[in-house]
Every structure is written in structure tokens, then in C-alpha cells.
Amino acid sequence: MEINNNQLLRFTTAGSVDDGKSTLIGRLLYDSKSIFDDQLEAIESTSQRKGHDGVDLALFTDGLRDEREQGITIDVAYRYFTTPKRKFIIADTPGHIQYTRNMVTGASTANAAIILIDARHGVIEQTKRHSFIASLLQIPHLVICINKMDLVDFKEEIYDNIVKQFQDFSSKLLVKDVRFIPISALLGDNVVNKSENMTWYNGAPLLHTLETIHISSDFNSVDARFPVQTVLRPQREGFIDYRGYAGRIESGIFRPGDEVTALPSGFTSKIKTVEGPKGELDEAYAPMSISITLEDDIDVGRGDMIVRSNNKPKPVQDLEVMLCWMNNSPAQPRAKYTIRHTTNEQTAMIKEIMYKIDIETLGRNFEDKEIAMNDICKVRIRTTKPLMIDSYRENRSTGTLILIDENTNETVAAGMIV
Amino acid sequence: MSKYYLNYIDELESEAIFVLREVWAQFQNPVILFSGGKDSIVVTHLAKKAFFPAKIPFPLMHVDTGHNFPETIQFRNETLKKLGVDLIIGSVQESIDQGRVAEEKGKSATRNSLQITTLLDTIEEHKVDCAIGGGRRDEEKARAKERFFSHRDDFGQWDPKNQRPELWNLFNGKYFEGEHFRVFPISNWTEMDVWNYIKRENIAIPSLYFAHEREVVWRSDSWIPNSEFLTLEDGEKIVTKKVRFRTLGDITITGGIESDADTLEKIVEEVSGMRQTERGNRTDDKRSESAMEDRKRQGYF
Numbered sequence: 001m002e003i004n005n006n007q008l009l010r011f012t013t014a015g016s017v018d019d020g021k022s023t024l025i026g027r028l029l030y031d032s033k034s035i036f037d038d039q040l041e042a043i044e045s046t047s048q049r050k051g052h053d054g055v056d057l058a059l060f061t062d063g064l065r066d067e068r069e070q071g072i073t074i075d076v077a078y079r080y081f082t083t084p085k086r087k088f089i090i091a092d093t094p095g096h097i098q099y100t101r102n103m104v105t106g107a108s109t110a111n112a113a114i115i116l117i118d119a120r121h122g123v124i125e126q127t128k129r130h131s132f133i134a135s136l137l138q139i140p141h142l143v144i145c146i147n148k149m150d151l152v153d154f155k156e157e158i159y160d161n162i163v164k165q166f167q168d169f170s171s172k173l174l175v176k177d178v179r180f181i182p183i184s185a186l187l188g189d190n191v192v193n194k195s196e197n198m199t200w201y202n203g204a205p206l207l208h209t210l211e212t213i214h215i216s217s218d219f220n221s222v223d224a225r226f227p228v229q230t231v232l233r234p235q236r237e238g239f240i241d242y243r244g245y246a247g248r249i250e251s252g253i254f255r256p257g258d259e260v261t262a263l264p265s266g267f268t269s270k271i272k273t274v275e276g277p278k279g280e281l282d283e284a285y286a287p288m289s290i291s292i293t294l295e296d297d298i299d300v301g302r303g304d305m306i307v308r309s310n311n312k313p314k315p316v317q318d319l320e321v322m323l324c325w326m327n328n329s330p331a332q333p334r335a336k337y338t339i340r341h342t343t344n345e346q347t348a349m350i351k352e353i354m355y356k357i358d359i360e361t362l363g364r365n366f367e368d369k370e371i372a373m374n375d376i377c378k379v380r381i382r383t384t385k386p387l388m389i390d391s392y393r394e395n396r397s398t399g400t401l402i403l404i405d406e407n408t409n410e411t412v413a414a415g416m417i418v
Numbered sequence: 419m420s421k422y423y424l425n426y427i428d429e430l431e432s433e434a435i436f437v438l439r440e441v442w443a444q445f446q447n448p449v450i451l452f453s454g455g456k457d458s459i460v461v462t463h464l465a466k467k468a469f470f471p472a473k474i475p476f477p478l479m480h481v482d483t484g485h486n487f488p489e490t491i492q493f494r495n496e497t498l499k500k501l502g503v504d505l506i507i508g509s510v511q512e513s514i515d516q517g518r519v520a521e522e523k524g525k526s527a528t529r530n531s532l533q534i535t536t537l538l539d540t541i542e543e544h545k546v547d548c549a550i551g552g553g554r555r556d557e558e559k560a561r562a563k564e565r566f567f568s569h570r571d572d573f574g575q576w577d578p579k580n581q582r583p584e585l586w587n588l589f590n591g592k593y594f595e596g597e598h599f600r601v602f603p604i605s606n607w608t609e610m611d612v613w614n615y616i617k618r619e620n621i622a623i624p625s626l627y628f629a630h631e632r633e634v635v636w637r638s639d640s641w642i643p644n645s646e647f648l649t650l651e652d653g654e655k656i657v658t659k660k661v662r663f664r665t666l667g668d669i670t671i672t673g674g675i676e677s678d679a680d681t682l683e684k685i686v687e688e689v690s691g692m693r694q695t696e697r698g699n700r701t702d703d704k705r706s707e708s709a710m711e712d713r714k715r716q717g718y719f
């Protein structure tokens with residue numbers, strides 16, 4: 001297969017334990033011929049040993065020894081497949097254990113989320129939670145797969161009813177694009193091929209949907225943001241005075257000649273050159289890794305941000321953040337944490353826990369202020385120096401942060417700036 | 419459609435460059451683990467791009483089992499010369515001589531797992547705080563759970579159940595004295611992506627990847643090359659075949675496939691039609707269902 005101009009689509013899959021998530025992923029890999037013969041043979045022999053009829057497609061997604069022994073998924077696993085139209089990365093997140101932490105992780109880089117609903121049970125609490133997290137993380141596209149249609153005789157009324165249930169509740173969520181597909185992951189109906197058992201369904205099967213979802217307009221092309229990772233100073237002949245600012249464009253477009261400002265210093269200059277992996281460029285855009293040289297010799301280093309002078313982020317020291325707690329040790333109000341925002345690092349303090357989201361009812365709890373693993377809450381954070389922020393809704397890069405516990409060096413929380 | 423998007427290979431390239439620059443910014447003393455295999459060659463190529471016009475600002479590290487293909491060592495030395503970077507060698511033979519490890523016994527003995535000790539010793543000796551590897555998540559089921567920035571404790575061990583969450587592109591490389599990180603810039607690449615990229619960028623790779631005539635013996639479903647380390651078993655005989663290698667490891671365990679693919683174009687075409695995984699020809703992975711996970715936990719690549 002040649003390199004072509006195909007795009008990469010990253011999606012995450014969510015479902016509860018028995019929704020058939022592993023079977024669906026196995027089916028996608030199998031039917032798109034992404035499974036090799038030696039993998040298939042290994043699965044066939046395991047299926048036989050376990051006494052399954054035929055090949056258990058779910059076994060393709062087994063990873064660690066404990067997972068195989070206990071029949072569960074512990075951590076996010078990444079899977080890959082390619083079709084003639086796109087390359088796909090699946091963030092396969094566990095349905096039960098620590099699902100919030102893992103789903104948030106998987107969702108953070110996803111263009112789309114697949115949410116599975118068991119046709120026999122309809123919309124359940126777990127569906128609501130998964131949809132809420134997808135909405136919180138602003139995944140642009142949601143594909144709701146109503147699975148196990150074979151167990152409800154492929155009935156249209158059942159599907160219609162579940163779609164309605166979902167729409168009633170999802171009107172409160174902030175997802176722009178929601179699609180519904182009736183499937184049977186086990187039998188393959190509407191996964192890769194159109195179902196012959198559900199001729200009443202006029203939409204596309206899942207794979208075709210994933211291949212054609214329009215994603216190139218999902219990224220922010222307006223606000224030019226370039227956090228500096230490191231400064232390139234070759235110190236060799238021909239490049240003695242060279243000073244290149246290396247980083248990745250998080251949003252917007254940069255061109256030679258652009259009037260830019262380095263933050264937080266506020267020094268201004270003009271872009272002299274923009275260089276990408278293939279050499280000099282007339283323009284560069286997210287998510288390209290580039291280096292920029294400026295007309296003037298100004299002081300810029302890691303943690304600074306180069307932006308267009310007519311469109312700057314806000315310098316802010318007091319932030320309101322939706323926080324997902326990811327560590328076994330609970331949040332300590334007023335304790336100090338290291339905050340990572342783009343390439344910038346500061347010390348921060350959680351000043352106030354405003355409320356906690358009740359993940360069962362999706363309501364706000366203003367009483368319980370204990371923040372433990374998998375909790376989602378809204379907090380006020382103060383940093384020692386200003387961060388250059390956009391809101392998460394406007395920018396999935398400059399609107400995000402993590403907290404690191406200075407005593408353990410562990411990443412304890414992920415935050416989305418409100 | 420908007421013209422402001424990257425195709426998948428350019429997106430993967432940019433992602434890998436971003437990761438490599440994060441390594442340089444976050445660590446004091448990183449190295450690239452360089453085996454002379456295609457994945458570490460691609461990582462090195464990406465590092466060249468990441469820091470251009472400066473040269474790669476850290477050394478390469480080679481864990482030398484002593485059971486090498488001579489072609490790999492020659493290629494390694496040429497690469498170093500071209501890049502003008504230093505090489506750190508960890509020698510498995512030295513580890514054996516010093517009594518740090520004992521040679522495996524029996525007919526399927528290899529030096530594969532002996533590398534773990536040498537690797538960890540060399541990391542400690544040179545105070546390496548980050549070893550960049552060419553591991554990919556599509557290679558193997560335990561690798562599918564790897565982070566880009568993968569933490570190793572004081573003993574060099576990986577704890578898959580207690581990994582740091584990795585969100586957006588915020589990588590946390592903080593560590594305490596004695597600990598280190600493994601970083602995998604091409605985590606999201608598949609074997610096909612690697613080959614397509616080598617072809618597009620016209621990256622030099624060892625001649626072993628191209629079809630060539632070689633003395634081999636049929637063992638564990640693949641063609642094991644004849645070498646001074648090979649002991650023939652009953653019924654085995656050495657034949658000459660036109661073969662090539664899909665992965666490069668120790669000469670004692672890396673099986674070749676029969677092939678006529680002697681150009682990059684032909685290799686890409688051949689790989690896209692393959693029905694076996696590339697590690698299917700590596701006897702080190704066939705030892706048990708969790709062979710890779712077990713070695714990774716101990717500190718393997």
C-alpha cells in the first residue's frame with residue numbers, strides 16, 4: 001500500500017463489561033484484514049482451549065497476563081488498522097475498572113468516540129457516564145452503536161426507541177455530531193458490511209462512517225499558538241548565529257513575515273523562516289512540528305509561547321478548571337502541585353473545590369468536597385506565575401493541563417480550563 | 419476539504435519529532451537505543467530532523483550481544499560517522515565475563531534475555547536518564563499498553579498496572595535519582611508505516627533487509643542463518659536460499675523469509691501482502707504467551 005494523502009482518525013471505544021466492545025474491535029480488525037495468520041492461529045487455539053464455539057474475536061484485544069487470566073481490561077490499549085481510505089488508531093479503554101481515568105486518557109486525543117449500547121438494555125447509567133465524559137473532553141464526533149441487534153430479532157422499533165432515549169438525555173450535552181448505527185458485532189451486521197437483516201436502516205455501516213467523518217475542520221485554525229519546546233543553536237559553521245525555536249503548532253497557521261509576540265515577555269518580532277521536517281515552508285499549521293526563526297534576537301525559551309500579535313491568549317493566574325482526579329491519593333486542598341500547561345511548568349495550588357460531578361446522576365454535588373481517584377470536579381487553581389491560556393472549548397491544547405505531585409512525581413490529575 | 423491537514427504519515431512524523439524534542443527538553447542525559455534494526459534507524463532519522471540544523475544532541479547506545487550479523491555492525495559504524503554522534507556500547511560478553519549473567523544452556527539457548535542486565539548496567543554506568551527506543555505498539559500485545567514516556571523504577575522495571583496517565587500531548591518525565599524513562603517516539607506507527615516512511619525518505623538500511631543468497635537452516639518455521647554460533651541438530655542441514663529478514667535481532671534467533679524483494683519498492687509491496695506478523699520469525703517471542711511482557715517487566719527494550 002502506497003503512502004497517499006489519507007488522514008489519521010483516532011477514536012476511542014466505550015462500553016460496559018458485556019456490551020461487546022472487544023468483539024466489535026476484533027470484528028473491525030478481522031474484517032479489515034488487519035489480523036495476521038499467526039495471531040489468528042493463536043486466538044483459535046485459545047478459543048478451543050476455553051471451549052468457545054468458533055473463534056472468539058474478543059481475544060484479539062487481550063493484552064497483559066492478568067487481563068487474560070481475569071478476562072478484563074486493565075489499562076488503555078492502542079490498536080491499529082488501515083483501510084484504503086484512512087489509518088485508524090483505536091484507544092481501547094476498559095469498561096469498568098477505573099473507567100473514568102482510562103476513558104479520559106483515551107478520549108483526550110480522540111477525533112471520535114464509539115459508545116456501545118446493548119440493544120436488550122437500552123440507555124443505562126453507564127451510557128450516560130460515557131457520553132458525559134465524551135462531551136466533557138469535547139470529542140467532536142460521537143457514534144452510538146446499538147449492539148446485539150441479533151438478540152432482539154433486528155427489530156426497528158427497539159432501535160428507534162433507544163435512539164429516542166439517547167436523544168432525550170443527550171440534548172444536555174455539548175456534542176456537535178451524534179450518529180446512530182444498529183449493529184451486531186458478533187455476526188458482523190453493519191460493522192464493515194451493510195446488514196441484510198436490517199434493510200430498514202438506511203445509514204452507512206460503522207467502518208464507512210469512520211472512513212468518511214469530516215475531521216479536518218475540527219481543529220482550531222484561527223488562533224495561532226506555538227509553545228516553544230526547545231531552542232536549536234547548532235554552534236557550527238554556517239549556523240553560528242542560528243537560533244531556531246522548536247515546537248509544535250497547537251492551533252492556527254504561521255507564515256514567514258507574520259508579526260508575532262513572544263509571551264510572557266511581550267517582545268515582538270517578525271517570523272523570518274518556518275522550517276518543517278521537509279525543509280522551509282510558506283506556511284505551517286497544526287499539528288506540525290516545526291522550527292521558527294525570527295528577524296530580531298529576542299529572549300525566548302522553553303515554556304514561552306509565540307503567537308500572532310493580533311490574537312493573544314489570556315495571561316491568567318487564577319483558573320477555573322474541570323479536573324479529573326487520576327491518582328490513588330486524594331486531592332489535598334491548598335497543597336502545592338506542579339502544573340504542566342503546554343511546555344510551561346509552574347507551581348500551583350488548588351484554592352477551592354467548587355463542586356463535584358455526581359457521575360451517577362450527572363448532577364452537581366456542592367457538599368462532598370473529598371476528591372479521590374476517578375472523581376470529576378470543578379476547582380479554582382492559583383499559579384505562581386501567569387499561564388497563557390485559552391478555554392478548552394476553544395482550544396484542546398492551550399486549554400489543557402496536568403497536575404503532578406511533587407512528592408511522587410506522578411501525574412495526579414488532568415484539567416480542562418473553563 | 420480544507421487544505422490545512424496532514425496526511426497520516428506526516429502526522430506520525432510530527433508526533434515523533436515532538437516527542438524527541440520533549441526528551442531533549444525534559445532529560446539531562448538521554449540516549450537512542452540503536453540496534454541497527456529498521457525501527458531504531460527510523461527513530462535516528464527522525465532525531466536528525468528534530469534537531470536540524472544542529473546535530474543529534476545525544477549519543478546512540480548499542481547493546482552488543484556478540485552474536486551480531488556482521489552487516490549490522492558495519493552499518494552501525496557508517497551511521498555514526500555520517501551523523502557525527504558518539505556511541506556507547508554495552509557488551510553482553512563483558513557481563514558474562516564479569517559473572518553478572520550466565521550463558522543460557524540447552525539447544526534453544528540465546529543471549530536475548532541476557533541483554534536485560536547489560537542494558538540496565540550500561541544505563542546505570544553512564545547515568546542515562548532516558549533511553550529512546552524504536553518499540554511500536556502494534557508489535558506485540560504487551561507493547562500495546564506502553565506509554566510514550568514509560569517510567570522505570572530503581573530496578574529498571576516496568577509496572578504495567580501502575581503507569582502514569584498520558585493525556586493530550588502533556589508528557590511527564592519527572593523521576594527520582596536512580597530511576598529512568600524509556601521513550602518510544604514511533605509508538606503509533608505500524609510495520610507498514612515504517613516501511614513506507616523508509617521508502618519515502620529513502621533511508622539507508624542494512625543489506626540484510628533485502629533479498630540475498632545466504633546459507634541457512636530450517637528451524638522453528640523459519641530460515642536461521644548459518645554462523646559461527648550455530649550448532650546443527652539432528653536432521654538439520656545447511657542449504658543456500660534467497661532470503662531476507664523482516665526484523666533484525668541476534669543472528670542466532672532471527673529467522674529469514676524466502677523472498678525476491680531486493681528493492682525498497684518490492685519490500686513495501688511484499689510487506690503489504692504479508693499474512694504473518696514480523697515477530698512471528700523471532701524465536702524469543704515464541705517461548706510463552708507472555709514472553710514479551712515478562713521481559714519488559716524486567717527491563718527489556
